[in-house]
Amino acid sequence: MRSSLHRRIITPIAIAAIAGITLAGCSGGPGGADAEAGAEGDGSVSVYTGISGTEAELLEQSWADWSAENGIEIKLESSKEFEAQIAIRAQGGNAPDLAIIPQPGLFADLASRDFLKPAPQAVEDNVDEYWSADWKAYGTVNDTFYGAPLMASVKGFIWYSPAKFTEWGVEVPKTWDELLAVTKTIQEKTGTAPWCAGFSSGDATGWPGTDWVEDLVLRQAGPDVYDQWVTNEIPFTDPQIKEAFDSVGEILLNPAYVNATFGDVKSINSIPFGDVATPIADGTCALHHQASFLDGFITDAGGEVGPDADVWAFITPPVEEGGQAVTGGGEFVGAFSDDADTQKVQAYLSSPEWANSRVALGGVLSANTGLDPENATSPILQESIKILQDPDTTFRFDGSDLMPGTVGAGTFWKGIVSWINGTPTDEVLTSIESGWPSE
Structure with missing residues (x-):
């Protein structure tokens, strides 16, 4: 998601303490239609978010009919300072009824400090029926389920020209080798x-390189190591993490392989991440690694995206053929109130009805399995939804978003820049690891 990505890179996790995340889903009953009864509501529910502009307007449009039918006014409040302000407001007794929270670390911190209310049964029923255990785990803190996912993004796409592949006599690869x-x-x-x-x-220079490394850690070392890495049970200096850097370096540090149309290896750090859309669109660059949001940049650059169009994409392949592992991002809906109206809105936002309504308006996707991929407005979003809905897909949230801000939005980003500039890998890994809080 284009605009969601901008939110992530501009406003890193404001609260560093993320201890207490439980990475284990739990089972439940069938999907529920109505929320559990709490205190009687007043007919309005406030929703606080960092989503703004057109995307905020589309959010309001997505629930407008349901809001009118159910007699509940949903009041959306947007703020560019969401990550910094949400905990302050909660601490000061000025919390919204609901918040759309873009980082699992921030979500877990708010829940562990007892600011969030456990999710009502209707929300958990929806998540058990329409979301994978991987996704439910990110809304679970200390064995208590607090909130459902909302929207999602898929990272790790490799963009290419189908016509050029045919011309060169190559096929979409099925393995890293x-x-x-x-x-x-x-x-x-x-x-x-x-x-x-x-x-x-x-200030966020380097983040696309963290996505590369996260893809390789997940594919080479596996999801268990990935989970241990993002909580520092396995440090950056571990050989398994160095292996991921070395594999990425086979491409990014090789002057014969980069940087098409722009310069040498070091030019990577000076090229704005969106500027690569032009050489991808016009065919002067053969391959590029980026999330699904690049679709919009390519379209803006005059290219058409699709299986038989100017540009298409495949997910970074696994080490061994078979299976699918992807990284991505998304938001979670947390509740600071448990009145009846708030619970009804929270349940609706976890439902396939809302997911289909919002996705049909364009620009976003969801991992909700009740979503019809055909409602997505572009081929790459449709492909992303199919990947997320595939029961054989292993999903892990963006690693830098799971780490404390001092690492994920600090030494990790800076370390990538230093690495591209030629600093030896061992030195870079030691530097990144130094960002982890001592306690």
Whole structure:
């Protein structure tokens, strides 16, 4: 999601303490239609979010009919300072009824401090029926379920030209080694670097490189190691994490493979992340690693995205053929009130009815299995939904969003920049690890 990604990179996790996340789902009954009865509501429910502009307007549109039918006014309040303000408001007794929270770490912190109310049974029933255990786990803190996912994004797409692949006689790779082989073939046939990359993003420069590393940790070391890594049970200096860096480096640190149309390896740090859309759209760059939101940038650059169009994409392949593991992002709905109206709105937002309503309006996707992929407004969003709904897909939230802000939005980003600039990997990993809080 384009706008959601901008929120993430501009406003990193404001609260560093994320201890207490439980990464284990629990089972429940069938999906429920009505929320449990709490205190009687007053006919209005406030929703606080960092979502703004057009996306906020589409949110309001998505629930307008339900709101009118149920006689509950949903009041949306947007703030660019959401991550910094939500805990302050909760502490000061000025919390909203509901909040759309973009980071599991922040969500877990609010729940562990008893600001959030446990989710009503209707919400848990919906999540048990329409969401995977991976997603439910991120809304579970200390064995208590607090909130359902809302929207989602899929990372780790590799963008390419189907026509050029046919011209070069290469196919979409099914393994990481095949991806390296395809890269080598394109380089040999064209005599130019196949990959383009841009890591520049103001104060958040480096974040696209963290996505690369997260993809390789998940694929090479597996989900259990990934879970231990994001909580520092396995440090950055562990050989398994170094292996991921080394694998990414086979592409990003290879001057024969990057940086198409832009310069040498070091140019990666100075190229704005959205600027790579132009060479991808016009075919002068063969391969690029980026999340599903790149679709909008490519369209803005004059390209068409689709299986038979100018540009299409495949998920970064696994180490061994078979199975699917993806990283991504999303938001969770947390409740600071348990009155009846708030519970009804929270239940509606966890339902396939809301997911279909919002996705049909364009620009976003959801991992809700009750969502019809055909409601998505672009081929890449439809493909993303199918990936998320596949029961064989292993999903893990963006690693840097799960880490404390001093690491995920601090030393990790800075370490990537230093690494691209030529600092030895061992030195970079030690530097990143130093960002972890001592307690």
